[in-house]
Amino acid sequence: xxxxxxxxxxxxxxxxxxxxxxxxxxxxxxxxxxxxxxxxxxxxxxxxxxxxxxxxxxxxxxxxxxxxxxxxxxxxxxxxxxxxxxxxxxxxxxxxxxxxx
Amino acid sequence: xxxxxxxxxxxxxxxxxxxxxxxxxxxxxxxxxxxxxxxxxxxxxxxxxxxxxxxxxxxxxxxxxxxxxxxxxxxxxxxxxxxxxxxxxxxxxxxxxxxxxxxxxxxxxxxxxxxxxxxxxxxxxxxxxxxxxxxxxxxxxxxxxxxxxxxxxxxxxxxxxxxxxxxxxxxxxxxxxxxxxxxxxxxxxxxxxxxxxxxxxxxxxxxxxxxxxxxxxxxxxxxxxxxxxxxxxxxxxxxxxxxxxxxxxxxxxxxxxxxxxxxxxxxx
Numbered sequence: 001x002x003x004x005x006x007x008x009x010x011x012x013x014x015x016x017x018x019x020x021x022x023x024x025x026x027x028x029x030x031x032x033x034x035x036x037x038x039x040x041x042x043x044x045x046x047x048x049x050x051x052x053x054x055x056x057x058x059x060x061x062x063x064x065x066x067x068x069x070x071x072x073x074x075x076x077x078x079x080x081x082x083x084x085x086x087x088x089x090x091x092x093x094x095x096x097x098x099x100x101x
Numbered sequence: 102x103x104x105x106x107x108x109x110x111x112x113x114x115x116x117x118x119x120x121x122x123x124x125x126x127x128x129x130x131x132x133x134x135x136x137x138x139x140x141x142x143x144x145x146x147x148x149x150x151x152x153x154x155x156x157x158x159x160x161x162x163x164x165x166x167x168x169x170x171x172x173x174x175x176x177x178x179x180x181x182x183x184x185x186x187x188x189x190x191x192x193x194x195x196x197x198x199x200x201x202x203x204x205x206x207x208x209x210x211x212x213x214x215x216x217x218x219x220x221x222x223x224x225x226x227x228x229x230x231x232x233x234x235x236x237x238x239x240x241x242x243x244x245x246x247x248x249x250x251x252x253x254x255x256x257x258x259x260x261x262x263x264x265x266x267x268x269x270x271x272x273x274x275x276x277x278x279x280x281x282x283x284x285x286x287x288x289x290x291x292x293x294x295x296x297x298x299x300x301x302x303x304x305x306x307x308x309x310x311x312x313x314x315x316x317x318x319x320x321x322x323x324x325x326x327x328x329x330x331x332x333x334x335x336x337x338x339x340x341x342x343x344x345x346x347x348x349x350x351x352x353x354x355x356x357x358x359x360x361x362x363x364x365x366x367x368x369x
Contacts, residue, residue: 030269030272033269034269034272034273037269047269048266050269051265051266051267051268051269051270052265052266052268054268054269055264055265055268056265058268
């Protein structure tokens with residue numbers, strides 16, 4: 001089977017995948033940061049610095065998506081990952097799937 | 102492939118595409134209105150019948166989206182026509198084909214008669230309606246914040262901070278709103294279901310794949326498929342009207358449809 005590859009599509013797809021993965025990592029960082037703040041171990045200045053760093057990362061990712069026109073690709077990868085996570089990490093969903101079979 | 106299978110295949114070159122099962126045996130024939138302009142007619146057994154057209158015994162398949170849409174339109178159109186003539190019908194899903202000729206259909210109706218007749222009687226004078234309840238997102242947010250002061254306080258705090266410094270609090274606010282919004286929608290859906298239960302025979306929560314443009318700026322709280330007795334449609338409409346009149350709410354009420362979501366036919 002011959003696979004035809006369009007260079008622009010490849011660039012968009014690959015970049016979209018990378019950005020989507022960085023977004024997943026960013027989401028994990030945000031939740032970790034929230035837990036650290038809620039634990040009360042951080043001072044106000046550290047809290048502000050952490051928040052600003054994550055805000056900068058968020059802004060950078062948004063810029064990359066805008067400049068490369070990959071918002072839809074990233075969304076599609078993220079939605080796909082959410083769906084997979086929902087199936088594998090959600091016991092209620094397992095029960096539903098079992099009922100169907 | 103074994104020799105027997107080849108022979109079996111040969112036996113069933115012919116097929117019948119089934120649209121629905123009806124109560125009654127009045128004459129029913131619609132020329133050129135089925136899939137690919139097929140002539141649609143009724144094959145009856147005792148006092149029930151199948152609305153169908155003759156076709157090869159293989160599924161309708163096409164890679165062209167418009168072709169499939171056209172087939173689906175034809176399929177539903179025939180079901181509507183049959184419902185006009187016979188009252189409530191048992192609708193079949195797209196691409197239900199019986200192998201064999203009209204006699205094979207009669208055999209099949211004979212075999213499934215009791216179950217089909219029971220189901221036709223159960224659904225008599227009832228139709229399916231779709232109810233979608235929408236709310237303006239701001240209205241929902243106001244309601245959440247009125248119920249949970251910690252979320253309202255968080256919002257106030259964020260508004261007083263520089264945007265970047267408030268990033269994490271803003272994300273926390275979004276997560277809390279998402280959870281609260283989910284909880285309130287589950288509660289509202291239960292409330293509406295019990296409110297509508299008074300006017301319907303059966304109710305099901307369903308997923309919605311398409312929301313019309315006029316509701317796009319609103320949040321879908323819940324979508325129901327309801328099995329409704331014809332005599333109760335007005336009172337159901339009245340109750341939905343009172344919800345629709347609430348500020349910030351909107352209802353999409355469509356039907357009557359053939360009872361696709363409520364027809365229970367096992368293996369016949």
